[in-house]
Amino acid sequence: MKYVLVTGGVVSGLGKGVTASSIGLILKACGLRVTSIKIDPYLNTDAGTMSPFEHGEVFVLDDGGEVDLDLGNYERFLDIKLTRDNNITTGKIYQSVIDKERKGDYLGKTVQVVPHITDAIQEWIERVAMIPVDGMEGPADVCVIELGGTIGDIESMPFIEALGQFSYRGGNGNFCLIHVSLVPVLNVVGEQELDENVKAKLSQFCHVPAENIINLYDVSNIWHVPLLLKDQKAHEAILKVLNLSGIIGEPALGEWTSMAELCDRLHEPVRIAIIGKYTGLSDSYLSVLKALVREDFDSFLLRNDFKSVGSRDVFDLMQWFKVNARRSTTEAMFLLCFLDREGDWLGESEPIPIFRWNELVKLGLMLSHVFRERLTRVRVSATMALPQGADISGLLLIHVPPMRLKNGNHIKWDYDRDDVPGPRGEARYPYPKHAPALLHASVACRRKLIIDWVLSSDLEDIPAKENLNAYKESWNLLKGADGVLVPGGFGDRGVQGKIVAAKYARENGIPFLGICLGMQIAVIEFTRSVLGLQDANSTEFDPKTLNPCVIFMPEGSKTHMGGTMRLGSRRTYFQVKDCITAKLYGNKSFIDERHRHRYEVNPDMVAQLEDAGLSFVGKDESGQRMEIVELHNHPYYVGVQFHPEFKSRPGKPSAFFLGLQVGTWCQPDGHLGLIAAACGQLDAVLKKGVAKASANSNGTSSIKSHQYGNADKTSKCSRGVIYSNGNGVHC
Numbered sequence: 001m002k003y004v005l006v007t008g009g010v011v012s013g014l015g016k017g018v019t020a021s022s023i024g025l026i027l028k029a030c031g032l033r034v035t036s037i038k039i040d041p042y043l044n045t046d047a048g049t050m051s052p053f054e055h056g057e058v059f060v061l062d063d064g065g066e067v068d069l070d071l072g073n074y075e076r077f078l079d080i081k082l083t084r085d086n087n088i089t090t091g092k093i094y095q096s097v098i099d100k101e102r103k104g105d106y107l108g109k110t111v112q113v114v115p116h117i118t119d120a121i122q123e124w125i126e127r128v129a130m131i132p133v134d135g136m137e138g139p140a141d142v143c144v145i146e147l148g149g150t151i152g153d154i155e156s157m158p159f160i161e162a163l164g165q166f167s168y169r170g171g172n173g174n175f176c177l178i179h180v181s182l183v184p185v186l187n188v189v190g191e192q193e194l195d196e197n198v199k200a201k202l203s204q205f206c207h208v209p210a211e212n213i214i215n216l217y218d219v220s221n222i223w224h225v226p227l228l229l230k231d232q233k234a235h236e237a238i239l240k241v242l243n244l245s246g247i248i249g250e251p252a253l254g255e256w257t258s259m260a261e262l263c264d265r266l267h268e269p270v271r272i273a274i275i276g277k278y279t280g281l282s283d284s285y286l287s288v289l290k291a292l293v294r295e296d297f298d299s300f301l302l303r304n305d306f307k308s309v310g311s312r313d314v315f316d317l318m319q320w321f322k323v324n325a326r327r328s329t330t331e332a333m334f335l336l337c338f339l340d341r342e343g344d345w346l347g348e349s350e351p352i353p354i355f356r357w358n359e360l361v362k363l364g365l366m367l368s369h370v371f372r373e374r375l376t377r378v379r380v381s382a383t384m385a386l387p388q389g390a391d392i393s394g395l396l397l398i399h400v401p402p403m404r405l406k407n408g409n410h411i412k413w414d415y416d417r418d419d420v421p422g423p424r425g426e427a428r429y430p431y432p433k434h435a436p437a438l439l440h441a442s443v444a445c446r447r448k449l450i451i452d453w454v455l456s457s458d459l460e461d462i463p464a465k466e467n468l469n470a471y472k473e474s475w476n477l478l479k480g481a482d483g484v485l486v487p488g489g490f491g492d493r494g495v496q497g498k499i500v501a502a503k504y505a506r507e508n509g510i511p512f513l514g515i516c517l518g519m520q521i522a523v524i525e526f527t528r529s530v531l532g533l534q535d536a537n538s539t540e541f542d543p544k545t546l547n548p549c550v551i552f553m554p555e556g557s558k559t560h561m562g563g564t565m566r567l568g569s570r571r572t573y574f575q576v577k578d579c580i581t582a583k584l585y586g587n588k589s590f591i592d593e594r595h596r597h598r599y600e601v602n603p604d605m606v607a608q609l610e611d612a613g614l615s616f617v618g619k620d621e622s623g624q625r626m627e628i629v630e631l632h633n634h635p636y637y638v639g640v641q642f643h644p645e646f647k648s649r650p651g652k653p654s655a656f657f658l659g660l661q662v663g664t665w666c667q668p669d670g671h672l673g674l675i676a677a678a679c680g681q682l683d684a685v686l687k688k689g690v691a692k693a694s695a696n697s698n699g700t701s702s703i704k705s706h707q708y709g710n711a712d713k714t715s716k717c718s719r720g721v722i723y724s725n726g727n728g729v730h731c
Contacts, residue, residue: 001129002142003175005163009151010182017070019216020146021077022226024617026235027142028078029226029251029466032244035133035140036074037125038067038087040148041155045091046084049562060594060646061086064568070146072646076436077226079649080133090155093120121162122169132188142242151179173243183452212237223260223650226253259443259650266448270678272438273452273481275459275501277494433544437648438485441657441675456497478504482676482677483636487595488643492541501526511636513656516597519629519639520550523601523609526631529637530612540599549609551602565598570642572618572627579617581628581638584655585685591618593642600641601626637676 004027006020011282017038024034041561044050044669047058048066059072065084075082077393097120101111127141147163167175183194183202192201194215203210230251239245368408442449458467458474478484484505486498498518502525505512520538527536529547535542538550557564573590574582585591603624608615618628618640631637640656648654657674676682 001126001139001174002005002244003125003129003166003170004142004144004178005152005167005175005236006144006146006178007179008147008149008180012148012150014180015148015216016148016180017073018222018225019178020070020144021073022143022229023178023234023238024074024144025077025226025256026229026251027238029253029256030235030239030248032248033134033136033140034078034142034144035080035129035131036071036078036082036086037128037143037145038070038074038148039145040068040087040089041153041159042089043091043094043155044089045095045562046087046089054325058596060567060596060643062594063568064563065561066567066596068148070148072436074144078134081135082126082133083131085128085131086133088121088124088128090117093124093158096120096124101360107206114161117158118162118165122161122166124730125166130695175242176238176241179236196244221260221263223256223263227260227583262446263443266443266446266666268447269450270447270675271444271450271452271480271482272674272678273454273478273484273501275454275456275484275486275498277456277489277491290579294319316561370385389505391640402507412715437645437657438675440648440650440653443650444653445675445679447675447679452481454478454501454502456494459500460494461498481510481678483511483513483674485674486512486514486518486521488518490517490540495521495541499528503529506634506637509635511682512634512672513637514639515643515645516641519641520599520601522629522631522637522639523549523614526609526612527605530614538599547604547605549605553598553600556598564617566595568594570595571621572642573623574618574623574628576615576617579615579628579630580636580682580686581617581630581640581656593640593644594646595642597641601629609725636674636682638674 004023006016006023008016009206017435020036024036028034041049046066047068050058057069057072058066061068061071061084062068062081063083065082065087067082067087071087072080074080074086094117095115097111100106106116125143125145130139132138135141145163147156147159151160166175183198194213196210199210199213202213204209211233214229214232214237216228219228230253235251236245239248357484438451439449454474454477455470458470459478478501483503486502498521502512502514502518502522504510506522506525506529512522514520524536524538527533527547533547533549535545536547536549537545539545539548539552540550552558553566556566569592571590571592574585574588576582577587582588603617603626606626610616613632615630615632616626616628617630619625620627625641627641629639638656644654644656648657653675
């Protein structure tokens with residue numbers, strides 16, 4: 001077994017996960033079988049009890065493991081199925097050592113960090129690395145290990161010591177260390193390539209050969225990151241350290257390259273509104289393209305009587321740019337600097353003075369550092385008059401669609417933009433697991449994904465009284481969407497906003513997909529609006545409701561939170577053969593999807609709901625637990641109790657997501673229906689038999705295996721298509 005360790009320095013969140021995934025992919029493309037391990041030094045046993053505010057999304061595996069979101073990256077990039085043991089935490093290690101001590105396994109010795117904790121870490125790595133994860137027999141050839149956090153963290157020290165011992169035990173040719181670090185460049189250019197002088201200095205002080213220093217600069221989508229590694233011959237350096245040079249061929253990334261380039265060429269949009277309560281977080285739902293402006297700028301100025309742009313109005317203007325133009329705080333503030341006091345754009349009537357231009361560039365850089373957000377890089381508008389000699393090679397400008405200003409003139413801003421934070425691919429927005437699934441489906445449909453993040457609480461009546469602008473803007477986003485997605489969640493905050501969003505989609509024929517809580521929301525709304533039971537609710541939100549249409553599952557625990565939900569892969573049986581979802585899955589009799597929930601639809605109310613037109617087309621093996629719901633006489637109104645996004649793969653989009661968009665003929669795996677319906681192509685998809693190709697299984701790839709080491713036992717295994725992710729979203 002060969003091992004590749006990826007560590008990080010300077011700051012956390014540099015993109016170790018995407019880097020580790022890309023390294024695994026490029027090694028797989030060379031013909032090696034690859035597995036992955038993520039080490040999280042926190043004391044939690046797993047990520048299951050953590051809030052998105054703390055650690056981003058919780059990714060669920062087939063075996064029910066609630067793990068770090070980076071394991072989702074590994075599964076999507078490498079198309080593999082990992083286990084809960086592929087995520088090592090300090091809590092798991094210490095618990096295993098304490099359990100052994102209680103049994104007397106240490107024979108009365110004093111149990112210490114060294115050697116007992118460090119030995120336990122090494123034994124865990126060796127054991128898990130031997131578990132097959134790609135659907136083949138026998139262990140993988142290479143195990144990519146990512147050490148979370150930053151080198152120097154106190155909590156990481158036992159792992160660093162253990163890995164140091166592990167590399168010595170493995171011997172030369174079996175262990176490769178890769179360190180991901182930040183090289184800050186104080187320059188207005190968003191993308192910076194390290195020149196040879198910088199590499200030489202790094203080589204001198206870090207004792208790393210210059211040819212082994214790889215530069216992962218900002219890219220248009222993270223599918224390009226493995227291509228950066230390949231272009232800089234990172235695979236050759238890794239294979240050399242692992243004594244595999246000359247044995248393994250060049251990486252075959254032709255299809256991956258095609259998908260990365262296709263992502264960059266997509267222009268025709270499909271707009272999906274995600275209704276959630278974490279829309280201000282960084283890692284809860286994942287990054288995607290922001291929405292475009294939905295009303296004329298001059299109407300905003302006139303409506304708010306902005307005869308001049310003074311300090312009193314700056315906050316309101318910034319809020320308008322943030323909500324209507326979907327700008328970050330940094331971008332919104334920077335865009336304001338291009339308005340004069342009359343509300344007109346600088347450079348429209350006469351060139352911007354060179355001193356003013358230099359001030360704007362410096363201001364943009366300062367805002368980026370203050371708010372820790374990179375400004376968007378776009379091409380400058382041809383109608384903006386710049387000062388003579390202005391450097392626009394790395395121009396930091398915010399673009400908006402054509403807008404008519406007060407003076408009647410029009411400014412044409414470029415639509416083409418680089419809206420991706422970089423190789424890290426992480427977002428300033430939540431719900432990371434849904435955006436990749438939507439992206440997989442939209443790329444399959446040859447559409448450019450645009451996600452409108454709508455704060456569910458802003459759709460409720462209370463914000464209409466307290467913040468009328470936020471209320472109107474949120475409703476404008478909902479009404480302008482091609483499809484609506486209500487994701488999972490916990491707690492009652494923002495629930496009413498999700499209910500009214502589901503009602504709007506149902507009554508107006510807008511394609512709708514509800515996932516987990518989203519399905520329960522659809523049931524609650526239908527019970528209230530159609531059955532007339534206005535107090536219908538979930539016992540999660542109202543334990544005393546007289547009409548509980550969603551109830552706590554009998555087998556659930558009300559005293560312990562960790563690992564007590566209905567978790568992991570469960571089988572769903574279709575009850576109706578000609579329903580939309582069964583067709584999207586190629587008329588299969590059953591499907592296997594991953595679950596994570598404590599509440600379920602009340603089986604005692606199912607008959608009443610179905611008599612009113614809500615059809616429960618998918619149930620578990622007992623027939624008592626509702627898994628899939630569809631609404632008759634609606635283009636696409638679907639709710640699922642499971643999480644199809646966890647198994648969505650590039651090139652094999654989730655059937656439920658793709659159905660929302662529609663367009664291409666590819667292998668399904670969950671979100672297919674939503675995108676297809678949003679694009680108006682659902683009928684075409686169903687007629688073409690999209691899902692007949694294969695099931696939504698992991699563990700396949702089009703990358704050819706040259707068969708090294710343990711791979712020879714399964715050389716006859718066929719593989720499907722594997723692609724990457726784009727638009728700044730995790731693959």
